[in-house]
Amino acid sequence: MPPYSQETRFQELKRYVRFEARDAELLLAFRERAVSEFPRIAREFYDRIREHSDAHDVFTGEDQIQRLQRSLEQWLARICGGVYDEHYHEQTAQIGRVHVRIGLPQRYMLTAMALIRVSLLRIADRELGAEAAPTREALLRILDLELAIMLQTYKDSFAERVRDVGRQERSQLGSALSRAEHRYMNAVELASVLIVGLDPAGVIRLVNREAERVTGFDRDELLGKSFLTVMGDDDKRFPQQLRDGLSGAAASQWLEGVLTTRSGKHRDIAWNLAFAGEQEGDDVVLFAIGRDLTDARALAERTRQAEKLAAIGTLAAGLAHEIRNPLNGALLHVSFLQRAIKKNASEQDMLDATHVVAEEIKRLADLVTEFLDFARPKPLQRKPVSLFKLSEHARAMVLTQADSVGVTLICDLPSQDLEFQADSAKVTQVLLNLLQNAVEATGSSGGGTVLLRARRGPRHILIDVEDDGPGLASADAPIFDAFFSTKEGGTGLGLAITHRIVTDHGGTIDVSSKTGKTAFRVTLPLGELENP
Amino acid sequence: MKKARILVVDDEASARSGLAKLLEQEGYEVDTAADGLLALELVAEKAPRLIVTDLKMPNMDGMELVAKVREQTPEIPTIVTTAFNDLSSAVQAMRAGAEDYLTKPIDFDVLLIAVERALQRRELVEEAENLRRQIRTRARCLSRPHRKPKRVHGVA
Numbered sequence: 001m002p003p004y005s006q007e008t009r010f011q012e013l014k015r016y017v018r019f020e021a022r023d024a025e026l027l028l029a030f031r032e033r034a035v036s037e038f039p040r041i042a043r044e045f046y047d048r049i050r051e052h053s054d055a056h057d058v059f060t061g062e063d064q065i066q067r068l069q070r071s072l073e074q075w076l077a078r079i080c081g082g083v084y085d086e087h088y089h090e091q092t093a094q095i096g097r098v099h100v101r102i103g104l105p106q107r108y109m110l111t112a113m114a115l116i117r118v119s120l121l122r123i124a125d126r127e128l129g130a131e132a133a134p135t136r137e138a139l140l141r142i143l144d145l146e147l148a149i150m151l152q153t154y155k156d157s158f159a160e161r162v163r164d165v166g167r168q169e170r171s172q173l174g175s176a177l178s179r180a181e182h183r184y185m186n187a188v189e190l191a192s193v194l195i196v197g198l199d200p201a202g203v204i205r206l207v208n209r210e211a212e213r214v215t216g217f218d219r220d221e222l223l224g225k226s227f228l229t230v231m232g233d234d235d236k237r238f239p240q241q242l243r244d245g246l247s248g249a250a251a252s253q254w255l256e257g258v259l260t261t262r263s264g265k266h267r268d269i270a271w272n273l274a275f276a277g278e279q280e281g282d283d284v285v286l287f288a289i290g291r292d293l294t295d296a297r298a299l300a301e302r303t304r305q306a307e308k309l310a311a312i313g314t315l316a317a318g319l320a321h322e323i324r325n326p327l328n329g330a331l332l333h334v335s336f337l338q339r340a341i342k343k344n345a346s347e348q349d350m351l352d353a354t355h356v357v358a359e360e361i362k363r364l365a366d367l368v369t370e371f372l373d374f375a376r377p378k379p380l381q382r383k384p385v386s387l388f389k390l391s392e393h394a395r396a397m398v399l400t401q402a403d404s405v406g407v408t409l410i411c412d413l414p415s416q417d418l419e420f421q422a423d424s425a426k427v428t429q430v431l432l433n434l435l436q437n438a439v440e441a442t443g444s445s446g447g448g449t450v451l452l453r454a455r456r457g458p459r460h461i462l463i464d465v466e467d468d469g470p471g472l473a474s475a476d477a478p479i480f481d482a483f484f485s486t487k488e489g490g491t492g493l494g495l496a497i498t499h500r501i502v503t504d505h506g507g508t509i510d511v512s513s514k515t516g517k518t519a520f521r522v523t524l525p526l527g528e529l530e531n532p
Numbered sequence: 533m534k535k536a537r538i539l540v541v542d543d544e545a546s547a548r549s550g551l552a553k554l555l556e557q558e559g560y561e562v563d564t565a566a567d568g569l570l571a572l573e574l575v576a577e578k579a580p581r582l583i584v585t586d587l588k589m590p591n592m593d594g595m596e597l598v599a600k601v602r603e604q605t606p607e608i609p610t611i612v613t614t615a616f617n618d619l620s621s622a623v624q625a626m627r628a629g630a631e632d633y634l635t636k637p638i639d640f641d642v643l644l645i646a647v648e649r650a651l652q653r654r655e656l657v658e659e660a661e662n663l664r665r666q667i668r669t670r671a672r673c674l675s676r677p678h679r680k681p682k683r684v685h686g687v688a
Contacts, residue, residue, distance in 0.1 A: 328613075328636040329546025335640040336553045365637045 010089035013148050019084070023138035028082030030135050033127045034120065035077060041119045042072040048115060049108075076116070079142050092146055096153030106154055110147070117143050194269065194290035199283040202227050202246055206284055214269075214292050216262030227288065231259050231269070245273035245286050256293075268293040320372045324365055331361045380423040380504055382527065387418040387454055387461065394431035395452065398439055402450065405443025409435075412453040420461050421527025426501045433494045434465040434520050441518065442469035456526075460507070463522040472513040479511065536581035536651050537561040541571040541597065542613070543589040547638075551584065554640050555647070568592025572600060575608065582650055583610045584643070587621055595621075595628055602629030607657070609650040613638055 007015070014020075046069050078091065099109060120139050124132045188195050188208045194215075197206030207222045215222065215230065222230060228239060238257055244250040252274050259267045269290040278285055338354045341347045395411055402409045435452060442448035453464040472479065480499040502509045507524040538560050540551045545566075552562040563578050565571040567589045574580070583601060587594035598610045609631040614621050622633040631653070632646045 324636050325544050326546065328638055329544050329550050331637040332547060332550025332554060332640065336550060336557060339554065339557055339640075361637065 008086060008089070009152070010086060010149070013145055014084065017141045017144050017148075019138075019141045019145060022134070023141055024082045024084055026135045026138040027080045027142060030124060030127075030139065031077065031080035031082075034080070034123045037123055038073045038076040039069075041076060041116065042069045044119070045069075045072060045112065045115055049112070076120075079146060084142075084145075089149060092149040093153050096150035097157070099150065100153055100157040106151065109150060113143060113147050194288075194292070196222075196227060196231065196288040196290070197284035198227050198246065198286040198288060200246055200278070200285050202242055204230065211290070214261070214267055214290075215259060231257060231271075231288070231290070241273065245275055245288075248275045248277060248285070251275050257290075259290075266294075268297060320368045323368050327361050327365050327368070331358060331365075334358045334361060380426065382421045382423055384419045385422045385424045385427060387420070388413065390424065390428055390431065391452060391454060393428055394435055397432055398435045401436065402439045402443075405439065406447030407439045407442045408447075408449045409439070410449060410451045412451060414454065414456060418454075418456050418461060418526075420524060422505055422524060423501075427505070427524065430498050430501050430522060431463070431465070433498045434522070437494065438465050438467035438469070438518070438520075442467045445470045457523070460523040460525055463524070464519055465522075466517065466519040468516050469518060471515045471518050472511070480509070535559040535561070537563065537578060538647065539571060539574055539578070539580040539583045540564045541566075541568065541583060541585035541589070541594070543567060543586060547586065547636075551638070551643075558644065560647075568594065568597035568600070571597055572604075575601065575605060580608060581654060582647060583608055584647070585610060585612055587612055587614045587625060595625055598625055598628045598630050607654065609654055611643075611646050611650060
């Protein structure tokens with residue numbers, strides 16, 4: 001016999017009920033005497049089962065019962081077969097598994113086994129009489145073994161089911177968890193608000209994509225930093241409100257802050273500090289949810305601007321008429337003076353003076369016209385334009401002014417003239433505006449150099465106007481907006497008109513400025529020329 | 533020799549006097565009126581060769597004046613000046629019968645050309661009319677050639 005530790009389950013069971021070789025011999029001997037009665041036992045057994053509705057329900061029909069009856073006969077022959085090895089054990093276990101599968105309640109198996117026991121013991125008593133005792137014991141042992149094996153299959157199946165249910169529940173729970181996590185993560189990541197999670201010390205522990213985008217900082221750069229230093233320490237109330245938020249003293253509060261992005265730009269953010277509270281395993285106690293108001297404010301500002309312009313537009317027409325009438329009178333009288341003086345050749349100075357007055361009046365009239373154009377722009381009149389003529393024209397118009405304030409005007413043009421499709425008068429005005437601005441800016445700081453450079457790109461013409469003046473006061477200044485002016489006596493329309501003319505042409509205008517160098521770059525499409 | 537008589541109509545005093553001085557400087561005789569009604573009186577009284585009129589005026593505006601002149605004295609050409617940049621008022625004035633239009637502020641050199649051209653055209657029209665009249669007179673004479681010439685001849 002194998003040592004206990006290496007026993008199979010069946011060997012262990014046999015040892016427990018003291019089922020020995022002698023029992024096997026007795027059972028085999030018993031079969032010789034009883035086998036003719038097995039069909040009767042089986043029949044009686046199933047007759048009894050038919051009397052019980054619960055047990056009967058398990059069966060699907062008479063055919064099946066007939067089949068089972070035969071199986072029972074075979075089983076009876078088997079348990080008295082004299083061979084009780086592992087194969088025997090497996091066969092019994094298989095029967096048990098079938099019982100489990102068809103859902104036969106255990107109590108029926110026990111009572112069924114009792115019925116069979118009584119039948120078999122009666123046969124033993126009748127056949128063996130006084131010598132029946134050892135065979136009775138052998139029968140009781142083998143039936144107990146059978147019962148033990150079959151019950152074991154019930155237990156195994158039950159344990160298996162419990163394990164299955166556990167696995168299933170765990171996997172369901174796990175997938176539900178990961179689904180929820182995924183959803184929340186998406187909600188946080190895809191939200192078009194800044195979401196920042198803070199630990200009790202106000203250190204950033206969570207950052208969403210929008211926060212990265214708005215700040216320009218990467219997640220790794222933000223995590224571990226103090227919220228205050230990154231998200232805005234401008235507002236003096238901010239630190240106190242943040243402390244209240246972190247301690248839970250205030251469950252939810254609104255505040256505004258100015259955030260400095262990686263590139264040094266400022267963004268206006270409306271924050272909602274929502275206290276989440278301390279939770280085991282999570283160091284985030286406060287969520288700061290921010291909305292970037294900068295663009296909305298800029299839009300509102302532009303809308304206001306547009307409304308302002310519209311109001312001015314309606315005024316402009318009337319105003320232009322009213323202004324041009326006196327200008328008309330003045331110009332006519334100056335023209336009269338000019339003509340009167342012209343007849344006297346010695347009065348050159350006076351003639352020059354009246355000429356200047358006449359030119360100034362015309363310029364003023366042009367300004368009124370431009371004003372009107374800006375308020376109610378007219379469509380472009382595109383024609384082939386010569387870059388050389390354009391540049392020369394603009395240069396000549398600012399030359400006197402440049403000389404008078406000590407500004408040197410340099411033209412850097414391509415070796416060959418370029419033609420492009422544009423509204424000549426409007427593009428001239430663009431150059432004039434940029435050159436005049438440059439001359440004025442440079443002149444105000446005691447003179448310098450203004451450069452007009454033009455080059456041909458593949459599909460564009462590039463025009464740069466550079467000066468070495470003091471530079472723009474602020475890089476962010478809305479210099480292209482109407483009525484933004486830093487010049488004394490400026491209308492605030494010059495660059496706005498310039499911008500509009502350039503964009504109307506399908507071009508772009510950009511500026512870069514620092515002390516000692518301000519550069520405007522205009523690109524204008526060459527357009528479709530007959531002879532490109 | 534005195535040049536043609538021109539009527540200047542504008543509600544703005546400075547425009548009136550300025551144009552008058554410039555045109556007089558060029559040798560024209562100039563009358564001025566501050567609105568369309570006064571202008572029509574002067575047309576009847578002075579019979580100008582040409583009218584230069586503003587469009588926007590009180591009482592009677594330039595558009596109406598142009599139409600009235602066209603109706604009553606179609607031989608007098610009119611030039612309109614407008615402070616409006618839009619072509620629509622100019623086109624409207626031309627339809628009403630204006631000869632030419634100018635936008636304010638007026639470039640006098642341009643006005644002078646317009647004035648001279650209008651006057652020349654009027655002269656040509658008048659000359660053509662004269663010639664037509666002469667032809668008609670001659671034709672009448674020729675229609676009864678026998679008696680009248682003889683009598684004239686006899687008297688002479």
